[in-house]
Amino acid sequence: MGTAICYTDMLFIFADIGSERYTFSFTIRDSPTCFINVNSWGREDYIRSLSESFRVGDCVTIENPLVQAKEAEREEKFNPVTPSCYKLLLSENHSVVKTSSCYEMDTKLLSLLHLPVKDPQDYYSLGDITANGQSLDGRILNVLAAVMSVGEPKYFMTSDKRKGQRCEVKLYDETEMSFPIVCWDNESIQLAQSWIPRETVIFASDVRINFDKFRNCMTATVISKTIITTNPETAEANVLFSFIKESARSGALHDKMEEQSKGSINLETVVDIYTVEQLKEKALQSDGKLEPVYGIIYVTACFKFVLKMNEMSNTCTFCSDVSSYSKSTFSSFDILVDLTDHTGTLYSCYLSDCVAEETLGCTVSRNELGCSYLI
Known part of the structure; x- marks a missing residue:
């Protein structure tokens, strides 16, 4: 394999019971029309060393890769779409990736970074x-x-x-x-x-x-x-x-x-305190205008609905029940919450992303109940 420019790379970790398997994927390009995905699986030490040996934009030379036909429909759900019908597989025992120094870089390859x-x-x-x-x-x-x-x-x-x-x-x-x-x-x-x-x-x-x-x-x-x-x-x-x-x-x-x-809000300046009843009154008085109201509300939260991820297939259990088409997903909190105080209840409020993690005191990847959530 000749020298090419590294375009993108991703490091993933797949855990089985009692063991972990690491994979590293990146994309290389050596002409305006030709680029291909490269995959490697192996031990943590090998994969981490490989992933840290070069960066996006570096020129690399790959020796002894295995050339394999790709399954475009399956593989390109999670990898860059390439014009090639093939992919490259790297073996810890047989393949070598060498990084070119700044003095050895081909200027023709570097120009591809801007195309x-x-x-x-x-x-x-x-x-x-x-x-x-x-x-x-x-x-x-x-x-x-x-x-x-x-x-x-x-x-x-x-x-x-x-x-x-x-x-x-x-x-x-x-x-x-x-x-x-x-x-x-x-x-x-x-x-x-x-x-x-x-x-x-x-x-x-x-x-x-x-x-x-x-x-x-x-x-x-x-x-x-x-x-x-x-x-x-x-x-x-x-x-x-x-x-x-x-x-x-x-x-x-x-x-x-x-x-x-001027339209942004500094949270430290928010001092107005509302009840649920007062917020409902403000909503009725707004006549449908989407003007934000900033304030503090003291309530009890009821988490009423979540979607659970199947971590092995990276699919949503709800989506897999209603459709044979499995969309690619990324994990994030997106929870419907009922907020209640002594004056009433605000139904189906959204608690999402980083704010949800801070509120719940756990990350999206694994909470205390062992459930993963997604948008």
Whole structure:
């Protein structure tokens, strides 16, 4: 196998009774039209060493891989879609992956880092995603956008002592000034930390779009299928670069950022206390207007409904009962809660994501009852 550029990689851990099996997957590319997925299974030491030996954007040489026909319909649910009919398998005993130094890198390969793997015209604007709203919930789409801000990685520990991390990036374009995209894996988080806000454009292929009920907005999530191209060299990206420069020059971007910051809420300033009855009265007085009410309420919570994950098949037990089609999933709390005080009950309130984890005092991957939940 010749030298190629590493495009994306993901590390997974599969636990069996009494043992753990590790797998590492990444995608390589050596021409504008040719890229292929690479998989390796093995012991923890070997897989961790392999996964830490190179980063996205490095040039690697792979020796003695096994070439195997891929099962596209099954494998591409969780891996990047590639034009090749094959995949590469790495063996601990027979295969070798070598990383090229900065002096050995082929400039032709490095130029591929700025060429999207999908049609550069095949993407949704952020405004289109927001306008379509919940009709796009769960869809896998391509996004072209500029980076507004990059959040600090947030680290957490699951109840079975596995480390996790999360990083949220805010995107913008000509149609929408603040759109969140969330990274969960180490590689995409490291990549995001290299982006310069209001100077970087990304083309993210195959991100999952979801409606965040807690924040009442659409969001994107980097998944195992996602490949992100930083500062793509395409006509569409050049138009967006021009928008960035013009917005910065005219001060329009700064004005819009200030306008949005005025609409945000500092939780420390929330001091009004309400009863359930008072909140219901405010809702009746709103005449259907979606104006938020910020306040403190002292209630008893009743958790009334959850969906349980089948961890082996990575499917939802509810979805598998009603459909023969198994959608790919990611774990997150999304719980309906009834809130009750001495004046009444607010039914079917949503408790989601990080707020749910903080409230329940456990992570989404495993709670005290041994159940996993999903959106």
